[in-house]
Amino acid sequence: MDNHVIVKIKKIEQECSDIKTFWFEQELNASPGQFVMVWLPGIDEKPFTLSSIGNESAISVQKRGIFTEKMHKLKEGDEFGVRGPFGHGFHFGKTTKPLLVGGGCGNANLTALAEMLAEHGKKPAYVLGARTADLLPYEKRLEKISDLYITTDDGSKGEKGFTTQKVEELLGKEGFDCVFACGPEVMLVPLLEVCKKKGIECQFSLERFMKCAVGLCGECCINGKLVCVEGPVFDKKHLEQLTELGKFARTKSGKLVDLGEYSKGNKC
Numbered sequence: 001m002d003n004h005v006i007v008k009i010k011k012i013e014q015e016c017s018d019i020k021t022f023w024f025e026q027e028l029n030a031s032p033g034q035f036v037m038v039w040l041p042g043i044d045e046k047p048f049t050l051s052s053i054g055n056e057s058a059i060s061v062q063k064r065g066i067f068t069e070k071m072h073k074l075k076e077g078d079e080f081g082v083r084g085p086f087g088h089g090f091h092f093g094k095t096t097k098p099l100l101v102g103g104g105c106g107n108a109n110l111t112a113l114a115e116m117l118a119e120h121g122k123k124p125a126y127v128l129g130a131r132t133a134d135l136l137p138y139e140k141r142l143e144k145i146s147d148l149y150i151t152t153d154d155g156s157k158g159e160k161g162f163t164t165q166k167v168e169e170l171l172g173k174e175g176f177d178c179v180f181a182c183g184p185e186v187m188l189v190p191l192l193e194v195c196k197k198k199g200i201e202c203q204f205s206l207e208r209f210m211k212c213a214v215g216l217c218g219e220c221c222i223n224g225k226l227v228c229v230e231g232p233v234f235d236k237k238h239l240e241q242l243t244e245l246g247k248f249a250r251t252k253s254g255k256l257v258d259l260g261e262y263s264k265g266n267k268c
């Protein structure tokens with residue numbers, strides 16, 4: 001779908017203190033890991049993965065800046081535009097024992113993936129991480145369809161520590177054949193190292209600044225790869241080639257900056 005369709009919000013759910021899910025009736029023929037461009041006329045257009053796929057679709061929005069604050073003010077019955085789906089999603093056909101690892105709003109597409117794996121009789125293990133208990137989304141949904149492990153940085157729920165520590169422990173004990181992950185790059189880089197050390201296959205979904213979503217503007221480029229069309233999901237072989245991962249990002253002006261500077265707020 002190259003043009004926007006206007007969709008009406010059917011239901012809004014508060015997933016945790018900073019994430020809301022917006023359900024709308026529109027079948028998008030998408031696979032987990034693909035994303036849509038969401039348009040608020042007069043405000044902006046921004047990328048979001050689908051947190052539910054089927055007759056009813058959903059996006060989950062973490063409150064961060066102007067666009068996401070406007071989204072959080074919408075009510076049931078309000079409308080927004082959707083363009084997509086875009087990009088390549090997760091390839092889960094070959095996995096028989098999957099381990100999913102999500103941080104923050106990165107859990108949106110992984111929850112959709114977990115549901116699809118469960119539907120295909122491949123109940124996943126899922127490491128759900130956040131800084132604190134009030135920032136953990138999708139717990140109830142995930143409990144039903146996965147073997148759920150929770151980690152929080154401050155120990156306010158589940159095990160105290162980072163998702164990567166739990167993953168390393170699980171990979172040492174059980175015969176997982178692929179790690180699927182989405183979250184901040186500060187989580188993905190050590191996770192990739194763990195997968196390399198353990199010799200296990202992985203697929204990570206990357207979030208890079210996007211404008212066009214169709215490979216035209218070059219904004220989402222990492223090491224010469226356009227994340228919007230070649231990703232956002234990359235496998236281990238390709239992730240190992242992305243030397244900018246966890247180090248540099250592009251601002252909305254296209255400038256390559258240190259990831260720390262980018263994470264402070266992409267206002268350039």
Ligand SMILES: Cc1cc2nc3c(=O)[nH]c(=O)nc-3n(C[C@H](O)[C@H](O)[C@H](O)COP(=O)(O)OP(=O)(O)OC[C@H]3O[C@@H](n4cnc5c(N)ncnc54)[C@H](O)[C@@H]3O)c2cc1C
Pocket residue numbers: 035045046047048049050060061062063064065066067068069105108109206207208209210211232262263264265266
């Ligand atoms: C493929 C993909 C999938 C995503 N899926 C989700 C999701 O499911 N849920 C969710 O809450 N967020 C998701 N995001 C991030 C989401 O697009 C940003 O949170 C949103 O654009 C922030 O806009 P803002 O105006 O509220 O904040 P701003 O103040 O403009 O920015 C806050 C931060 O959001 C990120 N951001 C801002 N604009 C963009 C942009 N055009 N493209 C990418 N990142 C941007 C930057 O890291 C920036 O520092 C996804 C991003 C990508 C690339």
Ligand code: FES
Pocket residue numbers: 209210211212213214215216217218219220221226227228229
């Ligand atoms: S967002 Fe324009 S090329 Fe990827």
